[in-house]
Amino acid sequence: MSLALKLAYRNLMGAKLRTWLNVFVLSLSFVVIIWQKGILNGWDQQARRDTINWEIGGGQYWQGDYDPYDPFALEGSHARLSVATERAIAEGKLTPILISQATMYPEGRIQNILLKGIDPNQKIIELPSWELISENGDIPAMIGKRNAKNNHLKMGDYVTIRWRDANGTFDAVEVKIVHIFKSNVATLDMGVLWIPLQKHQKMMQMDGEATILVTDQKIGFGGSIVGWEFKDHYLLLTEIREMIEMKSVGGYVFFVILMSLAMLAIFDTQVLSIFRRQKEIxxxxxxxxxxxxxxxLFTVEGAAHSVLAAILAGIYGFPLLAYQASVGWAMPGSTDDFGMTIAETIFPAYSIGLVLGTTLIVLITTTIVSYLPTRxxxxxxxxxxxxxxIQ
Amino acid sequence: MNNSALIHITDLVKTFPMGKREFTALKDINLSFSAGEFSGIVGPSGSGKTTLLNIIGTLDVPTKGDARVIGRSVSDLNSKDAADLRNKHLGFIFQTYNLLQVYTVFENVELPLLLLKIPSEKRREMVLQSLEWVGLTDKIKSRPAQLSGGECQRVSIARAMVKSPQIVLADEPTANLDAKNSHTILQTMENLNRELNTTFIFATHDEKVIQYLRRKISLEDGQVVRDETIKG
Structure with a gap:
């Protein structure tokens, strides 16, 4: 094998431009594949981090009947909090959120919304609930940037909301938009109006009740609550995981196209070599x-392209990818409206496993593609x- | 059977399929070559010279009969053993030189030694010695494309001789060379034959080569028609 390596190296260096063209094409595959996977990894990590910090904390307890995908279930999916639960809330281990359906009338238009009541003093999630602390008679409300944009609402605006309380009675009130927050987590924003928990409980005739309880990431809660089901990160991050998996499938298609192009160059070179270098053989x-x-010898020669490509990719790809990782990739403004958790700037995340895995895949594929014509x-x-x- | 013979060929027949029929390239060949011979297989194109040389060189096998090269029957050798025999005991010189274009002169001559796994220091010494035999020590960094035809063939001789093989097989070595270069090449080979006692077997129809031979084996239609010693 050492002889094959030595001769392959000589042949490759001797072939000069032909070698370097193939190596360059292959190195581009390395860099683009790693970059693209790094972007997906970065997005995944950021989306998980933002969702945990802003929405799900250390996990959530859902009232037994709560189903976020069934709006009809909302009416009955609330329960009074026990003394022990209230104590945990006071200790900062949990924060309750009450969710109900309502209608908002921005500029006279009807807009179905989810009304969510949250404790303005909670510190468990990063949602800026403290903005809901109000000292005058207005009912303070906050909405996300996307919601504000869609409904032409700005800070200081009053908007009418109408709801049906626990007894089935319709009621309406004007709330004041006291804050418009910016969050990468679209589910906190689109179609959601946040108001103080106690106001919400009072409006709904549901004093001391909640729909979900968010646990603190650091302290946690650990116990079980009768009538409530704990939902862990795995379940709560299902949507993100599925979205990234879907994107990964698209990524694999891209990967296959890119690899095919590079492998075509190697295969072509190998086939040509077998014909043109018969006298040498x-x-x-x-x-x-x-x-x-x-x-x-010929297989090693073909496979050595990927080794040289990895070295070349390291030379120009490492600084390029490191630069990208530091400045990130700014998403176009319209991605805000896609309804998925995505940051304004995605910072690619590269791991040793990603680099080694990609190198190994390219190396194995190149070796197989190099071997086939040599038979x-x-x-x-x-x-x-x-x-x-010619034979 | 001559026991001291390096090569011993007995009743050798070689046929090739030609469509539904067979073409007999060599018929009833009986020959022996001893150490230090400077012989040639001569004859017109298609007489079977190259086929016979290929069988002696273990690149092909007889259809019938036997060819023993350095005590080994060519028909019995598997591809690994045949390669081993060529590697250790045989040198080849081709009409079109067959130098590797991407290698330098030094690397071309070094190649057989790499296959023999000779250490680098020793290898360098042997390559330089071989290039000295053919007078090309000043061209070690040149590539074949930068050399004349005569120089290329001298590199080819150096490559064949570098491992000091017992037998060198030269197929039309002067076919692409002018008279002056042909004589230079032949003189070089004759000197090496005398100095190192290497057996040279040529396949040729070139008169310039024939005048250097000490033994001339004439082939016609695949059969030996004459086997004569020309010089003492």
Whole structure:
């Protein structure tokens, strides 16, 4: 094998431009594949982090009947908090959120919303609930930037909301938009109006009740609450996970296209080599190499492209990817409206596993693609090969 | 059977398929070559010279009969053993030189030694010695494309001789060379034959080569028609 490596190196260096063109194409594949996977990883990590920090904390307890995908279930999915739960809330281990359906009338238009009541003093999630502390008679409300944009609402605006309380009675009130927050977590923003928990409980005739309880990431809660079900990160991050998996499938298609292009170049070079270098193959055999050794030599030569490509990719790709990781990739403004958790700027996350894994995949694929055409050598007649006779 | 013979060929027949029929390239060949011979297989194109040389060089096998090279029957060798025999005991010189274009002169001559796994220091010494035999020590960094035809063939000789093989097989070595270069090449090979006692076997129809031979084996239609010693 060391002989094959030595001769392959000589052949590659001797082939000059042909080698470097292939190596460059392959190195581009390395860099783009790593970059693209890094972006997905970065997005995944940021989306998980933002969702945990802003929405789900250390996990959530859902009232037994609560189903976020069934708006009809909302009416009955609330329960009074026990003394022990109230104590945990006071200790900062939990924060309750009451969720109900309502209608908002911005500029006279009807807009269905989810009304969410949150304790303005909570510190468990990063949602700026403290903005809901009000000292005058207005009912303070806050909405996300996307919601504000869609409904033409700005800070200081009053908007009418109408709801049906626990007894089925319709009521309406004007709330004042005291804050418009910016969050990467779209589910906190789109179609949601946040008001103080106690106001919400009073409006709904549901004193001391909540729909979900968010646990603190650091302290946690750990116990079980009768009538409530704990939902862990795995379940609560399902949507993000599925979205990233879906994006990853798209990424794999991109990966396959990119690899195919690079492998086509290698395959083409190998096939051409077998035809154009028949005399060389014959000479190697005459000098004492077996056909198997020549196959190994040509395969190593083809596979060595990926080693050189990895080195070249390291030379120009490392600073390029490091720069990208530091400045990030700014998402276009319209991504805000996509309804998914995505930051304004995605910072790619590269891991050793990603780099090594990509290198290994490219190396194995290149070796296989390099080997396939060389099998023809075993069918060559050395006497014809020496004369360069096309076989 | 001559026991001291390096090569011993007995009743050798070689046929090739030609469509539904067979073409007999060599018929009933019986020959022996001893150490230190400077012989040539001569004859017109298609007489079977190259086929015979290929069989002696273990690149091909007889259809019938036997060819023993350095005590080994060519028909019995598997590809690994045949490669081993070529690697250790045989040198080849081709009509079109067959130098590797991307290698330097030094690297071309070094190649057989790499296959023999000779250490680098020793390898360098042997390559330089071989290039000195053919008078090309000043061209070690040149590539074949930068050399004349005569120089290329001298590199080819150096490559064949570098491992001091027992037998060198030269197929039309002067076919692409002018008269002056042909004589230079032949003189070089004759000197090496005398100095190192290497057996040289040529396949040729070139009169310039024939005048250097000490033994001339004439082939016609795949059969030996004459086997004569020309010089003492």
């Amino acid at each position: 014959g000479t190697h055999i005459a000098l004492g190499m077996t056909q198997k050794q020549v196959i190994v 023809r050598i075993s069918k060559m007649k050395p006497t014809d090969a020496i004369r360069g006779k």
